[in-house]
Amino acid sequence: MKTMSGVQQRNSHRRLFGAVIVAACICLVVSVYLAREWAGRRAYEDLRTAAEESLALQIEALTGVMEKYRLIPALLSRRQTLRGFLDGSSTADEIEVVEMLRGIAAASGARDIVLADPAGKVIASARSLTDTGTIERSKLPEATMQRRLGRAALELDDGTRAYAFASHVAGADGANAGMIAVMVPFGAIEANWSLSSNPIFVTDTREFVFLSNRLDWLGKPWQASASAPNVEPLSFAAGDFVRVPADRTVRYIEAARTIPNLGWTMHVLIHAEPVATARRNAGWLTALAIILVTVSVLILIGRREMNLARARLEKAQNLRLERLVRDRTAELSTVNAALRNEVEVRREAERQLRETQDELVHAAKLAVIGQMSATLSHEYNQPLAAIKTYAANGVRMIEREKTDGLPDVLARIGQMVDRMSALSRTLLAFSRKPGTKLQPVAIDEVVSDALILIGQRARKAGISIVSDVPAGVTAHSGKLRLSQVLVNLVGNAIDALRGENETAPAGAVIRICAAMEGGRVVLSIEDNGPGMGASVRDRIFEPFFTTKPVGSGLGLGLSVVDNIVRDLNGTVRVETPGPGGGARFVIELPAEAAAAEAAE
Incomplete structure (x- = not known):
């Protein structure tokens, strides 16, 4: 094999050095140009996006302010x-x-x-x-x-x-x-914009600025306008940028959008200096990288002259490389073991998550069962009190040997037992939230049935119940559920009038009224008690919310009322009758079957 002499090798290396330098210069010029263009375009897009986002926020804020005032004249x-x-x-x-x-x-x-x-x-x-x-x-x-x-x-x-x-x-x-x-x-809007260092302004259909955080721009055309041909505009295009006459050396990126319903155009300008900075930095970094690569290549070329003397060093480098591969293989094995361990840990976490989910489902079921039990306890108290009263009356009749009215008492006790059974079915339906069969119901009959349950309790507390329900007022409803609603509301009124005492103050009265209003039956239960504050009214229909002392109530009565009325395609609300206090519960129910279907 023919080998080159030392002079030939040096000449070859010189030619190679020259070729590398020429190629590096060409690459430097092309790369710097492409890097500057790429960095400038990316910086421009970023600033353009920022301008569009700022524009959207400003339009939203301005539209909200103007929309509020736009409706006022029509209302006034x-x-x-x-x-x-x-x-x-x-x-x-x-x-x-x-x-x-x-x-x-x-x-x-x-x-x-x-x-x-x-x-x-x-x-x-x-x-x-x-x-x-x-x-x-x-x-x-x-x-x-x-x-x-x-x-x-x-x-x-x-x-x-x-x-x-x-x-x-x-x-x-x-x-x-x-x-x-x-x-x-306009003052408040411009004051908010004054906090921004970027120009923000609004132009009308003639392109005149009438709202801006730059006060010297007001009343001037942003662009050349046919309505003012002799007035110099505030801006002129400079490629993708705009300039303003106040400082022709400064370039801005403009974002503009028409504001719906107002016919205005909002503009946001962002200083374009970051584009020039990005282009300059990209050019310097690219040039530095090309220079470093060129120097590295030249160094490598220079080292070729030392290859023969470094034969033994290459063998050592090969051995070092083998050790590096062996170490890297060991590291990969360790990483694989760690990954397998992490997979096992995640599988265990998923298993525990499924177990936790099952426990939550079980807890939710227990909560539903507890709520149904508490509701049954609350709803049975009133019928049981009535049964106790009738039973005591029956005992007195037997003791006095006045048994003529005993069958009627026993019949009423039987009715209460039937009602308790029906209440159980109704409360179970409330817990499951099913539909209910609706039919025409006479309101005066429902009120009479409810007063059978609650009337004795009111009389014992010294409270008068005044019923103003005319005959013929009929609602498309469920008789049992509507009776249950009345019992709950009248019972709450009795508790409010009586307070913590056995009897209510003199003059305590509960009024029950019903009337037809535009295809709806409006039923109201009103008392002249102490009433309730706004905070109580906001939460009055929440389950387990009560203002009674501990042990006096579960806070479920009005929640039951709200759910029953909803199932009956009606609404219930609480009002304050007047400045003297008291509370009024108003129930609206459909009067005809067609109205109930429309409500659904």
């Missing part, structure tokens, strides 16, 4: 006081109307609320910040005359800017009696 135009004031049919004077408008403006945060005639002449103003000229120049009267919602950006008398929503006000004969306008303040 329906007020009889304002309509009557405009068409002259109301006795209210201007002072009363202004006070009303001031209260509404204070509650809503509006800058001003104005009443004007159809031509735009201001008749009343909440804060006297809007004059007739302002309304007429805004063209709001033309919009309201066409029964449209008027919109316009205004400058108020105190120099502040506001956006007006206006709605027509119809008179008694349906004609246009005037208009009402609500002024939305």
Whole structure:
């Protein structure tokens, strides 16, 4: 084999060195260009995404504020006081109307609320910040005359800017009696935007800026506008970026979107300096990497001259590599063993999880059983008390040898036993939440049956029960369940009137009323007791919630009432009759079978 001389080897290495340097220079130029473009595009996309996200948040916030005020004029135009004031049919004077408008403006945060005639002449103003000229120049009267919602950006008398929503006000004969306008303040919106270092602004359909955190931009066109051809716009395009005349060296990335229902366009600008920074950093890093690679290649080429002298070193390197492979194999074996152990641990965790789930299912079943038992205990107390009373009356009849009424007493005890059996079935149905067969039920009969159970208890406590249920009031319901609802509500009223005493104060009364209202039967149970606070009313129908002392109740009665009424396709609510206290439970049930089916 022919070998090269030392001079030939050195010449070959020099040529190779030159080729590597030329290739490195070409690669450096191409790689730096591609890296700068890639980094710049990625930074641009990131900033564009950030701008779009900021834009979406700002649009959502602005739309929420404007939507609240947009509905106010239409709602106020329906007020009889304002309509009557405009068409002259109301006795209210201007002072009363202004006070009303001031209260509404204070509650809503509006800058001003104005009443004007159809031509735009201001008749009343909440804060006297809007004059007739302002309304007429805004063209709001033309919009309201066409029964449209008027919109316009205004400058108020105190120099502040506001956006007006206006709605027509119809008179008694349906004609246009005037208009009402609500002024939305811009100050709070711009104050929030002022916290951002990025320009945020809104343009109208003419591309003029009317809302911004840059005050010097207000009233100027963002882009060239046909409505102002001689006015220099605030921006001009620079490729994918925009620039502003105030500082032509600064580039921005713009995100803009039209705001629904308002016809505005919101813009968010983000400083594009990070794009230049990313391009510059990517260029330097790529150049450094290419230089390092080139130096490494040159070093490797230089070392080729030492290959013959390093033959023994290569053998040592091979042995080192073999040891490295052996060590890596041992490490992989250890990792595999650890993975197998982790798999076993996870299998054990899954097994324990399944066992825990089974225990939770079992606990849930026990909770349901406990709730049913507590409910049966609560619902049996009242029939058992009645049975005890009738049994005591029967004993007294036997002792006094007045047995004529004994069959009636025994019959009533039998009825209570039947009712307890029916209550058990009903409570079981409540626990399972099934449907129930509904049929026409006379409300006066249901009230009479309920008073059989609870009347004696009321009389013992010195409480009068007044029933105002006319004959013929019929609900599409279930007689037994509706009777159970009445017993629970009247029993609660007795407990509220009596408190912790055996008897109630003098004048304690419970009123039961029923009436037909628009295809519905409205049944109310009202007492003149101490009533209840708002916190109690919010939780009154929750299971196991009670205000009674420990041992006096389970807190299930009103929960049962709520569920039964729902099964009967009705509703139940609690009210306060008046400032004197008391409580009123109002039950609404369908009066006809068709109404019940519609409720379902």
